[in-house]
Every structure is written in structure tokens, then in C-alpha cells.
Amino acid sequence: xxxxxxxxxxxxxxxxxxxxxxxxxxxxxxxxxxxxxxxxxxxxxxxxxxxxxxxxxxxxxxxxxxxxxxxxxxxxxxxxxxxxxxxxxxxxxxxxxxxxxxxxxxxxxxxxxxxxxxxxxxxxxxxxxxxxxxxxxxxxxxxxxxxxxxxxxxxxxxxxxxxxxxxxxxxxxxxxxxxxxxxxxxxxxxxxxxxxxxxxxxxxxxxxxxxxxxxxxxxxxxxxxxxxxxxxxxxxxxxxxxxxxxxxxxxxxxxxxxxx
Numbered sequence: 001x002x003x004x005x006x007x008x009x010x011x012x013x014x015x016x017x018x019x020x021x022x023x024x025x026x027x028x029x030x031x032x033x034x035x036x037x038x039x040x041x042x043x044x045x046x047x048x049x050x051x052x053x054x055x056x057x058x059x060x061x062x063x064x065x066x067x068x069x070x071x072x073x074x075x076x077x078x079x080x081x082x083x084x085x086x087x088x089x090x091x092x093x094x095x096x097x098x099x100x101x102x103x104x105x106x107x108x109x110x111x112x113x114x115x116x117x118x119x120x121x122x123x124x125x126x127x128x129x130x131x132x133x134x135x136x137x138x139x140x141x142x143x144x145x146x147x148x149x150x151x152x153x154x155x156x157x158x159x160x161x162x163x164x165x166x167x168x169x170x171x172x173x174x175x176x177x178x179x180x181x182x183x184x185x186x187x188x189x190x191x192x193x194x195x196x197x198x199x200x201x202x203x204x205x206x207x208x209x210x211x212x213x214x215x216x217x218x219x220x221x222x223x224x225x226x227x228x229x230x231x232x233x234x235x236x237x238x239x240x241x242x243x244x245x246x247x248x249x250x251x252x253x254x255x256x257x258x259x260x
Contacts (some may be wrong), residue, residue, distance in 0.1 A: 001031045002118075006074040008045065008096065008109025011037040011066045015095035015129065018142045022127075022149040025094060032063065034088065036078040038109075039066040043096075044215070047072050047211035057081075071113030091117035092153070094127035095145045095174075099220060101130070101174045101230035101239060102192040108197070111172060115245050118170035123160065125153060125171045130233050132177030132221065144238075152238055155186065163196055166214035167246040168173035176233045184236040191241050192224025192231060 003023045016037060038234045039058065048070045055069035057077060065082060067074045071093060076258045077088060093113035100108040110126045117124035127145060135141040156171055163169065172191070176183060197218035204212050224230040229239040 001027045001090065002083075002086060003027055003031065003033050004075070004078050004083065004091045005033065005035045006037050006071045006078075006091070006093050006113040006147055008038065008042045008071045008093075008113065010041045011035070011060065012038060012148065013037075013041075013097065014153040015097050017143075018095045018129075018146045018149070019085065019092055019127065021146065022095075022153070025150045026090075026153060031061060034063045034083060035060075036065045036067060036074040036076060036082060038071060038074060039068050042070050042109045045061075045070045045106050045109040045112060046107055046180060047115050048109075049073055049076065049116075050251075071109045072116035073112050073118065075116040079117075079122075088122065090153075090157070091122050091124040092127065093117075093124065094129075095142055095149070095175075096126075096128035097131065099130040099174050099177075099230065100126065100128040100172060101233055102194050102224050102228070103198075104220075105172055105191055105241075105243075111243075114170045114172075115243075118168050119245055121168065123157070123168075123170070125156060125173055127173045127175070129175045130220075134178050134182070138179070143180045144175040144178060144183050148175065148183055148186075148238060152186055156240060165244070167244040169242050169244060172213045172229070172239075172241040172243055174229060174233050176236045176238060176241045178236050182236055186238040186240060187227075187232045188240045188242070189228050189232055191243070193227030194218065194220075194222045194224055194230060197222045
């Protein structure tokens with residue numbers, strides 16, 4: 001198996017090392033693991049692409065490149081430059097430090113990389129490690145992802161339906177904020193919504209008197225509705241959420257016909 005890896009935390013992120021170990025297990029002795037990741041952290045860039053300016057690429061080693069761009073840029077660079085003659089069988093993005101459950105999925109560069117792979121016609125999975133009191137300060141806060149990652153990916157690949165849809169499926173996987181031996185199992189659930197928890201802005205003044213705003217996240221330990229992603233994560237389960245890039249609100253189409 002030939003795998004392409006990217007992330008949004010940057011090429012030196014510890015979560016990428018975890019993903020490389022997972023990918024090596026999946027690829028096997030005869031497989032290939034390629035890495036094309038951002039040179040610097042790109043958290044929160046979603047599906048951004050560098051459409052109006054070029055990006056510099058640096059070769060860091062065999063099958064390993066750093067790009068001055070977003071995760072989606074990295075996927076495009078890999079597929080149309082480094083791997084153009086031998087496309088990957090699977091694209092993995094992550095392992096993100098922090099969850100991409102619920103509304104976080106809409107901001108996530110980790111998801112952006114997987115979404116771009118799906119638009120390019122490839123199977124893709126985004127992986128994120130929920131953080132919490134049981135992971136902070138531990139020797140390996142990514143332990144749940146490291147131990148269970150390969151098994152979860154194999155199950156997804158074995159059960160992915162062949163729909164033939166133009167907007168192909170990709171998958172959002174979030175590992176719970178617990179040690180590996182406390183993971184309760186895997187749940188296939190929809191994306192949830194954290195009520196009354198939103199991104200906000202916090203003002204600060206620099207020593208020179210200039211005013212700046214920091215974007216600030218909300219409480220990540222507010223559960224979503226039962227049987228949705230963040231809720232099962234906080235109960236100790238790995239969440240698997242099938243997704244598509246189609247943003248159409250299909251349920252509203254009928255009600256809107258009256259405007260025609």
C-alpha cells in the first residue's frame with residue numbers, strides 16, 4: 001500500500017510521528033509512506049489553498065517534503081508533483097493535537113487535507129486526538145491514537161461503501177481523551193454541535209500600544225447531543241464520522257421550491 005501523509009500542526013509535530021508509525025504498520029514491508037506537510041503550523045486554515053501566490057517546497061529526506069502552504073496545498077503538491085506518476089492508495093491527515101469533533105471540523109486544516117484528497121478522487125481519513133485531564137502531562141498524550149489508529153483505519157477501509165457519488169466520502173476520526181487501555185470502542189456517529197460554545201476574540205495591547213486580537217476557542221468538554229461525535233469521545237469512544245464536501249442542505253430543497 002502507498003500512503004500519503006499530511007497534517008496541519010507542521011512537519012515537526014509529534015502527532016505526525018504517531019501517524020508515520022501508524023502508516024508504516026498499514027503499508028507493510030513492501031509499501032511506501034510519503035509525507036508532504038506544512039513547514040509551519042497551519043491550524044484553523046480549513047480547506048484554504050494558496051491560490052494567489054506560489055509555495056516553496058523543501059525536501060527533508062526520502063519521500064518527505066515540507067511546503068510553505070496549507071494541508072490542502074500539500075495534498076495538491078503531492079498528487080501533481082511528487083507522486084504524479086504513482087498516486088497514493090490512501091491519504092491520512094493528522095494526528096491532530098486536539099479534537100476536530102463537532103463545529104471544530106469546519107475550521108480544521110486536518111479535515112481540509114482529507115477533503116482535498118477526496119475531491120482529487122482518493123480515499124482519505126483525518127485523525128485527531130482529543131486532549132483532556134487524562135492526557136495532559138502524560139508521557140504520550142497521543143497514546144489512544146497510536147495504539148488504536150491502525151485498527152480503526154483498517155475497519156473503515158473494510159466497510160467503506162462504494163457509492164459512486166461525485167463528492168466521495170472521507171472520514172473524520174477522533175480518539176477520546178483517555179489512555180489507550182481506557183478506550184471503550186469505536187462508534188460511527190454524525191457530527192455534533194456544542195451549544196453555547198463558540199470561537200471568540202480576546203483583545204491585547206502590545207508594548208508599543210498597538211491593539212491586537214487573539215482568536216480564542218470555547219470549552220471543548222461540553223458534550224454534543226447523545227450519539228454524536230464529541231459526546232461519544234467524552235464517553236471514551238473513538239468516533240468515526242463519514243463526510244462529504246457537498247455543502248447543499250438537501251433537507252431544505254423541497255421547502256425552498258416556492259421561490260421558483
